[in-house]
Amino acid sequence: MARNPSTEIELQADNTEQGQTLLAAQQQVATLTAEHEQQVRAVAAQMGYQLPADCTDPDLIQRDIAANMRRSVEACLEVGRGLQVLKTACGYGNFQERLDTLGIDDGVARKFMRSAVRFASLGSNSALTKAIGNQAKLFEMLVLEDEEIQELELTGQTGELTLDDVATMSVKELRKALREARETVSAKERVMADITAKNNQLATELAKKPKVIVVQPIEEAKQLRQEVVATAYEVEGTLQGTLRKAFADLEQLAQQTGEDHRSFKAALVRNLEVTLMAIRSEFHLPELHPDQLPGWQNLLGLDDLAEG
Known part of the structure; x- marks a missing residue:
C-alpha cells in the first residue's frame, strides 16, 4: 500500500520543529551552565581559593573542604574560602544540605567564612596567622576591626594587644584581653566625644556673643580683654570639670580591668600643653612665676590697664 505523500511531508516538518526546539533548549542550558560556572570562578578568584582540579563541581569542592578541615589557622581559612565558593556553586537552597x-x-560555617573574608589580605606566611595558631583563637579575633588586624600584622601591635600576646595567651586569656581592649576603645571614644561636644558648645556660645565696638581705645581694650578672660575661664572650667570626670571614669575602669590608662591620659594632657606652648610662642608671652599669677577677679578688674 502506497504512503500518502502529504502525510510524509507533515511528519518531516514536525521532526524539524522538534529538533529546533530541542537544540534551543540545549543551547539555553549550556548558556546558563557557563554563566553559573563563570560566577563560581569569580567567587573563587575573589576569595583566593584554588578550585580542585580547576573544576566548579560542588562534589569536588565539598571533598576538598573535608580534606582541609584540620585545626591549623591556614586550613581554617582555606575551609572558609571553600565554603564561600561552595555556597555559590551549589545554588540557592542546597548549601545547608552540603x-x-x-x-x-x-x-560555625559562618565563622569560617567570616574569618576567610576578614583575613583574606594576609598571605600564607602571615605573622599574625602563625601567632593565632588554632581555630578557637581565630574565631575570637573576629571581634577586631579590619584596620586593627592590618595594624597588628604590619606593626606587631594594636592598642595594648601584641603578636606575642596572641601567640602566648590561652583562648580564655585572649578573649579577656580582646574584651578589655574593646571596652578601652569605647571609653576613649566617650572621653573624646565629651571633650569635642563641650568644645563645640563653647564655640557656639562664643559665636553667639555680640561684638561690641567701643569708640575709645581703652574701653575697647577692656571689652576685648574681658571676652578673652571669659573664654579662658570657660576652657579652664571644661578642663576642671568634664576632663577631670572623664579621667575619673577611666580610672574607675582601670580598677575593674587592671589596665593602665596613664599613658593615654598623659598624651591628652601633653597635647593641651603643646597647644598652650604654641600660643605662648606665637604671641611672645613671658613665663610668669606662680607668685606672679593674678586670680580671675584681678584679671577681670583690669586694674593694670586702667593704670597704664
Whole structure:
C-alpha cells in the first residue's frame, strides 16, 4: 500500500520543529551552565581559593573542604574560602544540605567564612596567622576591626594587644584581653566625644556673643580683654570639670580591668600643653612665676590697664 505523500511531508516538518526546539533548549542550558560556572570562578578568584582540579563541581569542592578541615589557622581559612565558593556553586537552597554532609554547624560555617573574608589580605606566611595558631583563637579575633588586624600584622601591635600576646595567651586569656581592649576603645571614644561636644558648645556660645565696638581705645581694650578672660575661664572650667570626670571614669575602669590608662591620659594632657606652648610662642608671652599669677577677679578688674 502506497504512503500518502502529504502525510510524509507533515511528519518531516514536525521532526524539524522538534529538533529546533530541542537544540534551543540545549543551547539555553549550556548558556546558563557557563554563566553559573563563570560566577563560581569569580567567587573563587575573589576569595583566593584554588578550585580542585580547576573544576566548579560542588562534589569536588565539598571533598576538598573535608580534606582541609584540620585545626591549623591556614586550613581554617582555606575551609572558609571553600565554603564561600561552595555556597555559590551549589545554588540557592542546597548549601545547608552540603553543610550537613560535611558535619559543619551553620553558625560555625559562618565563622569560617567570616574569618576567610576578614583575613583574606594576609598571605600564607602571615605573622599574625602563625601567632593565632588554632581555630578557637581565630574565631575570637573576629571581634577586631579590619584596620586593627592590618595594624597588628604590619606593626606587631594594636592598642595594648601584641603578636606575642596572641601567640602566648590561652583562648580564655585572649578573649579577656580582646574584651578589655574593646571596652578601652569605647571609653576613649566617650572621653573624646565629651571633650569635642563641650568644645563645640563653647564655640557656639562664643559665636553667639555680640561684638561690641567701643569708640575709645581703652574701653575697647577692656571689652576685648574681658571676652578673652571669659573664654579662658570657660576652657579652664571644661578642663576642671568634664576632663577631670572623664579621667575619673577611666580610672574607675582601670580598677575593674587592671589596665593602665596613664599613658593615654598623659598624651591628652601633653597635647593641651603643646597647644598652650604654641600660643605662648606665637604671641611672645613671658613665663610668669606662680607668685606672679593674678586670680580671675584681678584679671577681670583690669586694674593694670586702667593704670597704664
